[in-house]
Amino acid sequence: MMKDLKISQDIHWIGKIDDRAVPFHRLTLAKGTTYNSYLLKTEKPTVIDTVDIDYGREFVEHLSQLIDPEEIAYIVINHTEPDHSGGLAALAARATNATIVCTEIAVPELQEMYKLHHRNFLIVRDGDQLDIGGKTLYFRETPYLHTEETMITYCEEDKILFPCDIFSTHVAAYNIFNDEANEDITEDYIFYYTAIMHPHRRYVRAMMNVVKDLDIQMIAPSHGYILRKDVQKFIDLYGTMSHDTVQDKKVTIIYTTIKGNTRKISNLLANIMTENNIEATIFNVDKVEKAEVLASIQEADAVLIGSSTRYADMIGNLEEILKDLKEMNLEGKLAAAFGSYGWSGESIEVIQDYLNETNMTVLSTSHVIKTTGMTHVEFPVRIRFAPKGDSLKKIEHAGAFIADLLLSSL
Ligand SMILES: Cc1cc2nc3c(=O)[nH]c(=O)nc-3n(C[C@H](O)[C@H](O)[C@H](O)COP(=O)(O)O)c2cc1C
Ligand SMILES: [Fe+2]
Ligand SMILES: [Fe+2]
Numbered sequence: 001m002m003k004d005l006k007i008s009q010d011i012h013w014i015g016k017i018d019d020r021a022v023p024f025h026r027l028t029l030a031k032g033t034t035y036n037s038y039l040l041k042t043e044k045p046t047v048i049d050t051v052d053i054d055y056g057r058e059f060v061e062h063l064s065q066l067i068d069p070e071e072i073a074y075i076v077i078n079h080t081e082p083d084h085s086g087g088l089a090a091l092a093a094r095a096t097n098a099t100i101v102c103t104e105i106a107v108p109e110l111q112e113m114y115k116l117h118h119r120n121f122l123i124v125r126d127g128d129q130l131d132i133g134g135k136t137l138y139f140r141e142t143p144y145l146h147t148e149e150t151m152i153t154y155c156e157e158d159k160i161l162f163p164c165d166i167f168s169t170h171v172a173a174y175n176i177f178n179d180e181a182n183e184d185i186t187e188d189y190i191f192y193y194t195a196i197m198h199p200h201r202r203y204v205r206a207m208m209n210v211v212k213d214l215d216i217q218m219i220a221p222s223h224g225y226i227l228r229k230d231v232q233k234f235i236d237l238y239g240t241m242s243h244d245t246v247q248d249k250k251v252t253i254i255y256t257t258i259k260g261n262t263r264k265i266s267n268l269l270a271n272i273m274t275e276n277n278i279e280a281t282i283f284n285v286d287k288v289e290k291a292e293v294l295a296s297i298q299e300a301d302a303v304l305i306g307s308s309t310r311y312a313d314m315i316g317n318l319e320e321i322l323k324d325l326k327e328m329n330l331e332g333k334l335a336a337a338f339g340s341y342g343w344s345g346e347s348i349e350v351i352q353d354y355l356n357e358t359n360m361t362v363l364s365t366s367h368v369i370k371t372t373g374m375t376h377v378e379f380p381v382r383i384r385f386a387p388k389g390d391s392l393k394k395i396e397h398a399g400a401f402i403a404d405l406l407l408s409s410l
Contacts, residue, residue, distance in 0.1 A: 033172060044074060
Protein backbone atom coordinates (compact mmCIF):
# COMPACT_ATOMS: atom_id res chain seq x y z
CA MET A 1 0.00 0.00 0.00
CA MET A 2 1.43 3.39 -0.98
CA LYS A 3 1.57 6.12 1.59
CA ASP A 4 -1.58 8.24 1.41
CA LEU A 5 -0.41 11.82 0.98
CA LYS A 6 -3.04 14.47 1.57
CA ILE A 7 -2.64 18.08 0.54
CA SER A 8 -5.79 19.06 2.42
CA GLN A 9 -8.44 17.21 4.35
CA ASP A 10 -10.03 15.41 1.40
CA ILE A 11 -7.59 16.08 -1.42
CA HIS A 12 -5.04 13.32 -2.02
CA TRP A 13 -1.84 13.50 -4.06
CA ILE A 14 -1.93 10.49 -6.38
CA GLY A 15 1.03 11.29 -8.60
CA LYS A 16 4.22 9.56 -9.66
CA ILE A 17 7.80 10.47 -8.82
CA ASP A 18 10.08 9.92 -11.81
CA ASP A 19 13.68 10.03 -10.68
CA ARG A 20 15.20 9.05 -14.01
CA ALA A 21 17.09 11.65 -16.07
CA VAL A 22 13.94 12.31 -18.07
CA PRO A 23 14.25 13.25 -21.76
CA PHE A 24 11.74 16.03 -22.38
CA HIS A 25 11.39 18.83 -24.95
CA ARG A 26 14.98 18.23 -26.18
CA LEU A 27 16.23 18.67 -22.62
CA THR A 28 17.33 16.09 -20.13
CA LEU A 29 15.72 16.72 -16.78
CA ALA A 30 18.76 15.86 -14.67
CA LYS A 31 16.82 16.05 -11.41
CA GLY A 32 13.91 14.02 -12.80
CA THR A 33 10.38 15.27 -12.27
CA THR A 34 7.04 14.30 -10.80
CA TYR A 35 3.66 13.95 -12.46
CA ASN A 36 1.25 15.25 -9.84
CA SER A 37 -2.32 14.10 -9.96
CA TYR A 38 -4.97 14.80 -7.35
CA LEU A 39 -8.05 13.01 -6.07
CA LEU A 40 -10.74 15.21 -4.55
CA LYS A 41 -12.84 12.88 -2.43
CA THR A 42 -16.12 14.75 -2.49
CA GLU A 43 -19.69 13.54 -3.13
CA LYS A 44 -18.78 13.52 -6.81
CA PRO A 45 -15.18 12.32 -6.59
CA THR A 46 -12.92 14.09 -9.02
CA VAL A 47 -9.43 13.44 -10.36
CA ILE A 48 -7.44 16.43 -11.58
CA ASP A 49 -4.85 15.52 -14.24
CA THR A 50 -3.15 12.13 -14.41
CA VAL A 51 0.46 10.99 -14.88
CA ASP A 52 2.89 10.31 -17.70
CA ILE A 53 1.82 7.74 -20.25
CA ASP A 54 4.53 5.31 -19.05
CA TYR A 55 2.92 5.06 -15.61
CA GLY A 56 -0.79 4.84 -16.39
CA ARG A 57 -1.43 1.37 -14.99
CA GLU A 58 0.59 1.92 -11.83
CA PHE A 59 -1.35 5.16 -11.34
CA VAL A 60 -4.72 3.43 -11.51
CA GLU A 61 -3.54 0.70 -9.10
CA HIS A 62 -2.45 3.35 -6.61
CA LEU A 63 -5.69 5.29 -7.04
CA SER A 64 -7.75 2.12 -6.53
CA GLN A 65 -6.37 1.84 -3.01
CA LEU A 66 -8.11 5.12 -2.18
CA ILE A 67 -11.35 4.83 -4.13
CA ASP A 68 -13.29 2.43 -6.32
CA PRO A 69 -12.65 3.94 -9.79
CA GLU A 70 -16.32 3.34 -10.67
CA GLU A 71 -17.22 6.01 -8.12
CA ILE A 72 -15.23 8.71 -9.89
CA ALA A 73 -17.61 11.31 -11.33
CA TYR A 74 -15.18 13.66 -13.09
CA ILE A 75 -11.70 13.56 -14.54
CA VAL A 76 -10.42 17.09 -15.13
CA ILE A 77 -7.77 17.32 -17.83
CA ASN A 78 -6.16 20.76 -17.65
CA HIS A 79 -3.65 20.03 -20.43
CA THR A 80 -3.56 17.24 -22.99
CA GLU A 81 0.21 16.71 -23.23
CA PRO A 82 0.76 13.02 -22.36
CA ASP A 83 3.01 13.70 -19.37
CA HIS A 84 -0.29 14.66 -17.67
CA SER A 85 -3.06 13.07 -19.70
CA GLY A 86 -1.11 9.83 -20.26
CA GLY A 87 -2.89 7.98 -17.45
CA LEU A 88 -6.30 8.80 -18.91
CA ALA A 89 -6.66 5.70 -21.08
CA ALA A 90 -6.00 3.37 -18.12
CA LEU A 91 -8.12 5.47 -15.77
CA ALA A 92 -11.08 5.88 -18.13
CA ALA A 93 -11.13 2.12 -18.70
CA ARG A 94 -11.73 1.59 -14.98
CA ALA A 95 -13.62 4.79 -14.17
CA THR A 96 -16.48 3.89 -16.45
CA ASN A 97 -18.90 6.43 -14.97
CA ALA A 98 -16.58 9.40 -15.15
CA THR A 99 -17.15 12.44 -17.33
CA ILE A 100 -14.00 13.98 -18.76
CA VAL A 101 -13.82 17.73 -18.14
CA CYS A 102 -11.67 19.84 -20.46
CA THR A 103 -11.65 22.74 -22.93
CA GLU A 104 -13.22 22.42 -26.36
CA ILE A 105 -9.87 22.23 -28.14
CA ALA A 106 -8.79 19.41 -25.85
CA VAL A 107 -11.70 17.11 -26.75
CA PRO A 108 -10.54 15.83 -30.17
CA GLU A 109 -6.96 15.57 -28.92
CA LEU A 110 -7.97 13.30 -26.04
CA GLN A 111 -10.44 11.35 -28.18
CA GLU A 112 -7.82 10.62 -30.81
CA MET A 113 -4.90 9.91 -28.50
CA TYR A 114 -6.75 7.59 -26.14
CA LYS A 115 -9.59 6.29 -28.32
CA LEU A 116 -12.22 7.98 -26.18
CA HIS A 117 -14.74 8.84 -28.89
CA HIS A 118 -17.60 7.24 -27.01
CA ARG A 119 -16.94 8.81 -23.63
CA ASN A 120 -18.86 11.65 -22.00
CA PHE A 121 -17.06 14.96 -22.19
CA LEU A 122 -18.00 18.14 -20.38
CA ILE A 123 -16.58 21.13 -22.24
CA VAL A 124 -15.79 23.99 -19.90
CA ARG A 125 -15.29 27.57 -20.98
CA ASP A 126 -13.35 30.40 -19.40
CA GLY A 127 -14.97 31.24 -16.05
CA ASP A 128 -17.20 28.16 -15.78
CA GLN A 129 -17.80 26.51 -12.42
CA LEU A 130 -18.50 22.89 -11.56
CA ASP A 131 -20.14 21.66 -8.36
CA ILE A 132 -18.48 18.39 -7.36
CA GLY A 133 -20.58 17.92 -4.22
CA GLY A 134 -18.97 19.76 -1.34
CA LYS A 135 -16.47 21.65 -3.44
CA THR A 136 -16.67 24.04 -6.36
CA LEU A 137 -14.17 24.02 -9.18
CA TYR A 138 -13.60 27.19 -11.19
CA PHE A 139 -11.94 26.97 -14.59
CA ARG A 140 -9.93 29.59 -16.44
CA GLU A 141 -8.46 29.14 -19.89
CA THR A 142 -4.71 29.72 -20.05
CA PRO A 143 -3.90 29.16 -23.73
CA TYR A 144 -0.30 28.25 -24.63
CA LEU A 145 0.67 27.60 -21.01
CA HIS A 146 1.77 25.19 -22.08
CA THR A 147 -0.18 24.39 -25.26
CA GLU A 148 -3.26 25.92 -26.84
CA GLU A 149 -5.97 23.87 -25.09
CA THR A 150 -4.65 24.46 -21.58
CA MET A 151 -6.74 25.62 -18.62
CA ILE A 152 -6.25 25.91 -14.87
CA THR A 153 -8.58 24.72 -12.12
CA TYR A 154 -9.19 26.50 -8.82
CA CYS A 155 -10.90 24.91 -5.85
CA GLU A 156 -12.87 27.67 -4.17
CA GLU A 157 -13.40 26.08 -0.74
CA ASP A 158 -9.77 25.02 -0.24
CA LYS A 159 -8.31 28.02 -2.11
CA ILE A 160 -6.00 25.66 -3.98
CA LEU A 161 -4.93 26.35 -7.55
CA PHE A 162 -4.28 23.38 -9.85
CA PRO A 163 -2.38 25.04 -12.71
CA CYS A 164 -0.89 21.93 -14.34
CA ASP A 165 2.40 22.96 -16.03
CA ILE A 166 2.34 26.53 -14.71
CA PHE A 167 4.26 27.22 -11.44
CA SER A 168 5.93 23.79 -11.71
CA THR A 169 9.46 22.50 -11.10
CA HIS A 170 11.23 19.57 -12.72
CA VAL A 171 12.50 17.86 -9.60
CA ALA A 172 11.79 14.32 -8.43
CA ALA A 173 10.60 15.80 -5.14
CA TYR A 174 10.20 13.13 -2.46
CA ASN A 175 9.34 15.86 0.02
CA ILE A 176 6.66 17.31 -2.16
CA PHE A 177 5.78 20.48 -0.17
CA ASN A 178 8.12 23.37 -0.82
CA ASP A 179 8.47 24.13 2.90
CA GLU A 180 9.76 20.59 3.46
CA ALA A 181 12.23 20.61 0.57
CA ASN A 182 15.85 19.90 1.37
CA GLU A 183 17.03 22.93 -0.58
CA ASP A 184 15.91 26.33 -1.78
CA ILE A 185 13.77 25.54 -4.81
CA THR A 186 13.91 29.01 -6.37
CA GLU A 187 16.64 28.10 -8.85
CA ASP A 188 14.70 25.02 -10.03
CA TYR A 189 11.54 27.10 -10.28
CA ILE A 190 13.30 29.71 -12.43
CA PHE A 191 14.92 27.01 -14.60
CA TYR A 192 11.50 25.51 -15.29
CA TYR A 193 9.97 28.88 -16.11
CA THR A 194 12.83 29.72 -18.46
CA ALA A 195 12.70 26.40 -20.32
CA ILE A 196 8.96 25.88 -20.58
CA MET A 197 7.10 29.16 -20.00
CA HIS A 198 9.33 32.02 -21.11
CA PRO A 199 8.85 31.49 -24.86
CA HIS A 200 5.12 31.97 -24.13
CA ARG A 201 5.50 34.92 -21.80
CA ARG A 202 2.89 37.04 -23.60
CA TYR A 203 0.44 34.41 -22.35
CA VAL A 204 2.09 34.30 -18.93
CA ARG A 205 1.27 38.00 -18.61
CA ALA A 206 -2.38 37.31 -19.51
CA MET A 207 -2.47 34.48 -16.95
CA MET A 208 -1.09 36.80 -14.24
CA ASN A 209 -4.19 38.95 -14.70
CA VAL A 210 -6.36 35.89 -14.15
CA VAL A 211 -4.65 34.63 -11.00
CA LYS A 212 -4.46 38.05 -9.36
CA ASP A 213 -8.21 37.84 -8.70
CA LEU A 214 -7.95 34.47 -6.93
CA ASP A 215 -7.24 33.99 -3.25
CA ILE A 216 -4.58 31.28 -3.55
CA GLN A 217 -3.40 29.59 -0.36
CA MET A 218 -1.68 26.69 -2.09
CA ILE A 219 -0.50 25.91 -5.62
CA ALA A 220 -0.72 22.25 -6.55
CA PRO A 221 0.96 22.06 -9.96
CA SER A 222 1.55 18.94 -12.01
CA HIS A 223 5.36 18.80 -11.81
CA GLY A 224 7.51 18.98 -8.73
CA TYR A 225 6.86 20.91 -5.58
CA ILE A 226 3.49 21.86 -4.17
CA LEU A 227 3.78 25.46 -3.04
CA ARG A 228 2.23 26.26 0.31
CA LYS A 229 4.84 28.62 1.72
CA ASP A 230 5.68 31.98 0.12
CA VAL A 231 2.92 31.34 -2.42
CA GLN A 232 2.63 34.98 -3.45
CA LYS A 233 6.41 35.24 -3.84
CA PHE A 234 6.37 32.38 -6.34
CA ILE A 235 3.43 33.87 -8.25
CA ASP A 236 5.14 37.26 -8.35
CA LEU A 237 8.30 35.69 -9.79
CA TYR A 238 6.32 34.77 -12.93
CA GLY A 239 5.15 38.38 -13.10
CA THR A 240 8.70 39.70 -12.90
CA MET A 241 10.24 37.16 -15.26
CA SER A 242 7.55 37.62 -17.92
CA HIS A 243 8.06 41.38 -18.17
CA ASP A 244 9.93 42.70 -21.16
CA THR A 245 13.10 44.25 -19.84
CA VAL A 246 14.85 44.82 -23.14
CA GLN A 247 14.41 48.22 -24.75
CA ASP A 248 15.44 50.27 -27.76
CA LYS A 249 14.78 47.64 -30.41
CA LYS A 250 14.32 48.63 -34.03
CA VAL A 251 12.56 46.99 -36.92
CA THR A 252 12.91 47.91 -40.57
CA ILE A 253 10.01 46.96 -42.81
CA ILE A 254 10.42 47.15 -46.57
CA TYR A 255 7.84 46.33 -49.20
CA THR A 256 6.65 46.70 -52.75
CA THR A 257 3.02 46.70 -53.82
CA ILE A 258 0.74 47.00 -56.85
CA LYS A 259 -2.54 47.96 -55.23
CA GLY A 260 -1.58 48.57 -51.62
CA ASN A 261 -2.40 45.23 -49.98
CA THR A 262 1.20 44.54 -49.03
CA ARG A 263 1.46 48.10 -47.74
CA LYS A 264 -1.47 47.33 -45.44
CA ILE A 265 0.36 44.29 -44.06
CA SER A 266 3.46 46.45 -43.53
CA ASN A 267 1.47 49.04 -41.63
CA LEU A 268 -0.20 46.42 -39.46
CA LEU A 269 3.18 44.88 -38.60
CA ALA A 270 4.57 48.33 -37.83
CA ASN A 271 1.63 49.08 -35.52
CA ILE A 272 2.27 45.89 -33.56
CA MET A 273 5.91 46.90 -33.13
CA THR A 274 4.93 50.37 -31.95
CA GLU A 275 2.43 48.93 -29.46
CA ASN A 276 5.34 46.93 -28.04
CA ASN A 277 7.58 50.00 -27.83
CA ILE A 278 9.71 48.85 -30.74
CA GLU A 279 10.70 51.49 -33.25
CA ALA A 280 9.44 50.62 -36.74
CA THR A 281 10.60 52.25 -39.98
CA ILE A 282 8.73 51.45 -43.19
CA PHE A 283 10.01 51.87 -46.74
CA ASN A 284 8.27 51.41 -50.04
CA VAL A 285 11.41 50.39 -51.95
CA ASP A 286 10.14 51.95 -55.13
CA LYS A 287 9.92 55.37 -53.54
CA VAL A 288 13.25 55.75 -51.74
CA GLU A 289 16.94 55.50 -52.47
CA LYS A 290 18.41 52.05 -52.03
CA ALA A 291 21.23 53.39 -49.84
CA GLU A 292 18.73 54.74 -47.34
CA VAL A 293 17.02 51.35 -47.08
CA LEU A 294 20.31 49.51 -46.66
CA ALA A 295 21.46 51.91 -43.94
CA SER A 296 18.23 51.33 -42.04
CA ILE A 297 18.62 47.56 -42.37
CA GLN A 298 22.13 47.78 -40.98
CA GLU A 299 20.79 49.56 -37.88
CA ALA A 300 17.80 47.28 -37.35
CA ASP A 301 17.36 44.35 -34.97
CA ALA A 302 14.80 42.76 -37.29
CA VAL A 303 14.17 43.13 -41.01
CA LEU A 304 10.76 42.32 -42.48
CA ILE A 305 10.53 42.18 -46.25
CA GLY A 306 7.33 41.97 -48.27
CA SER A 307 6.17 41.88 -51.86
CA SER A 308 2.98 40.93 -53.59
CA THR A 309 3.20 38.57 -56.56
CA ARG A 310 2.76 39.61 -60.16
CA TYR A 311 3.03 36.91 -62.80
CA ALA A 312 4.85 34.63 -60.40
CA ASP A 313 7.50 37.19 -59.52
CA MET A 314 8.40 40.07 -57.26
CA ILE A 315 7.64 43.57 -58.29
CA GLY A 316 9.56 46.82 -58.30
CA ASN A 317 13.14 47.27 -57.13
CA LEU A 318 13.06 44.81 -54.31
CA GLU A 319 15.30 42.20 -55.90
CA GLU A 320 18.16 44.70 -56.13
CA ILE A 321 18.09 45.11 -52.37
CA LEU A 322 17.77 41.39 -51.69
CA LYS A 323 20.89 40.75 -53.77
CA ASP A 324 22.85 43.26 -51.69
CA LEU A 325 21.82 41.70 -48.38
CA LYS A 326 23.86 38.60 -49.11
CA GLU A 327 27.02 40.69 -49.14
CA MET A 328 26.30 42.46 -45.87
CA ASN A 329 27.15 41.32 -42.36
CA LEU A 330 23.73 41.06 -40.75
CA GLU A 331 24.56 38.60 -38.04
CA GLY A 332 22.33 38.65 -34.96
CA LYS A 333 19.36 40.13 -36.78
CA LEU A 334 16.00 38.51 -37.23
CA ALA A 335 14.38 38.40 -40.65
CA ALA A 336 10.96 37.49 -41.98
CA ALA A 337 9.25 37.50 -45.38
CA PHE A 338 5.65 38.47 -46.05
CA GLY A 339 3.34 39.53 -48.83
CA SER A 340 -0.12 39.66 -50.27
CA TYR A 341 -0.91 37.26 -53.10
CA GLY A 342 -3.80 35.88 -55.10
CA TRP A 343 -3.31 32.16 -55.61
CA SER A 344 0.33 31.10 -55.44
CA GLY A 345 2.42 33.88 -53.89
CA GLU A 346 5.76 32.94 -55.44
CA SER A 347 7.49 36.18 -54.54
CA ILE A 348 7.06 35.55 -50.80
CA GLU A 349 8.96 32.28 -51.21
CA VAL A 350 11.65 33.92 -53.33
CA ILE A 351 12.18 36.56 -50.64
CA GLN A 352 12.49 33.74 -48.11
CA ASP A 353 15.16 32.09 -50.31
CA TYR A 354 17.14 35.31 -50.52
CA LEU A 355 16.91 35.81 -46.75
CA ASN A 356 18.14 32.28 -46.18
CA GLU A 357 21.30 33.21 -48.03
CA THR A 358 22.09 36.01 -45.58
CA ASN A 359 23.48 35.43 -42.11
CA MET A 360 20.30 36.61 -40.39
CA THR A 361 18.05 34.28 -38.36
CA VAL A 362 15.18 33.78 -40.76
CA LEU A 363 11.81 33.00 -39.22
CA SER A 364 9.96 30.01 -40.59
CA THR A 365 6.99 27.98 -39.38
CA SER A 366 9.43 25.16 -38.73
CA HIS A 367 11.57 27.44 -36.52
CA VAL A 368 8.51 28.48 -34.50
CA ILE A 369 7.38 24.92 -33.94
CA LYS A 370 10.85 23.76 -32.97
CA THR A 371 11.41 26.60 -30.49
CA THR A 372 7.93 26.95 -28.96
CA GLY A 373 5.66 24.09 -30.06
CA MET A 374 3.18 26.70 -31.32
CA THR A 375 1.43 26.02 -34.61
CA HIS A 376 -0.65 29.18 -34.95
CA VAL A 377 2.31 31.40 -35.83
CA GLU A 378 3.31 31.05 -39.47
CA PHE A 379 6.30 32.37 -41.41
CA PRO A 380 6.61 33.58 -44.07
CA VAL A 381 3.41 35.58 -43.60
CA ARG A 382 1.26 34.77 -46.65
CA ILE A 383 -1.91 36.86 -46.96
CA ARG A 384 -4.47 36.26 -49.72
CA PHE A 385 -5.51 39.59 -51.25
CA ALA A 386 -6.41 42.33 -48.75
CA PRO A 387 -5.79 41.52 -45.08
CA LYS A 388 -9.11 40.84 -43.32
CA GLY A 389 -10.74 38.31 -41.00
CA ASP A 390 -8.48 35.36 -40.27
CA SER A 391 -5.58 36.86 -42.16
CA LEU A 392 -5.53 39.79 -39.71
CA LYS A 393 -5.03 37.23 -36.96
CA LYS A 394 -2.12 35.72 -38.92
CA ILE A 395 -0.45 39.12 -39.06
CA GLU A 396 -1.12 39.75 -35.36
CA HIS A 397 0.35 36.40 -34.33
CA ALA A 398 3.43 36.90 -36.51
CA GLY A 399 3.99 40.46 -35.31
CA ALA A 400 3.58 39.49 -31.65
CA PHE A 401 6.02 36.61 -32.09
CA ILE A 402 8.65 38.92 -33.58
CA ALA A 403 8.11 41.50 -30.84
CA ASP A 404 8.42 38.86 -28.13
CA LEU A 405 11.64 37.51 -29.61
CA LEU A 406 13.15 40.98 -29.84
CA LEU A 407 12.18 41.83 -26.27
CA SER A 408 13.28 38.52 -24.79
CA SER A 409 15.56 39.12 -21.86
CA LEU A 410 16.50 35.61 -20.75
C1 LIG B 1 -1.20 41.57 -63.16
C2 LIG B 1 -1.33 40.71 -61.94
C3 LIG B 1 -0.66 39.51 -61.87
C4 LIG B 1 -0.77 38.69 -60.75
N1 LIG B 1 -0.09 37.52 -60.70
C5 LIG B 1 -0.18 36.75 -59.58
C6 LIG B 1 0.56 35.52 -59.46
O1 LIG B 1 1.28 35.13 -60.36
N2 LIG B 1 0.43 34.76 -58.34
C7 LIG B 1 -0.37 35.18 -57.31
O2 LIG B 1 -0.44 34.49 -56.30
N3 LIG B 1 -1.08 36.32 -57.37
C8 LIG B 1 -1.00 37.11 -58.48
N4 LIG B 1 -1.71 38.28 -58.55
C9 LIG B 1 -2.58 38.66 -57.43
C10 LIG B 1 -1.92 39.69 -56.51
O3 LIG B 1 -0.71 39.20 -55.98
C11 LIG B 1 -2.89 40.05 -55.40
O4 LIG B 1 -3.96 40.78 -55.97
C12 LIG B 1 -2.28 40.83 -54.25
O5 LIG B 1 -3.27 41.02 -53.25
C13 LIG B 1 -1.77 42.19 -54.67
O6 LIG B 1 -1.18 42.78 -53.55
P1 LIG B 1 -0.61 44.27 -53.58
O7 LIG B 1 -1.80 45.19 -53.55
O8 LIG B 1 0.24 44.41 -52.40
O9 LIG B 1 0.18 44.40 -54.84
C14 LIG B 1 -1.62 39.09 -59.72
C15 LIG B 1 -2.30 40.30 -59.76
C16 LIG B 1 -2.16 41.11 -60.88
C17 LIG B 1 -2.92 42.41 -60.93
FE1 LIG C 1 3.09 20.61 -21.13
FE1 LIG D 1 4.15 18.97 -18.20
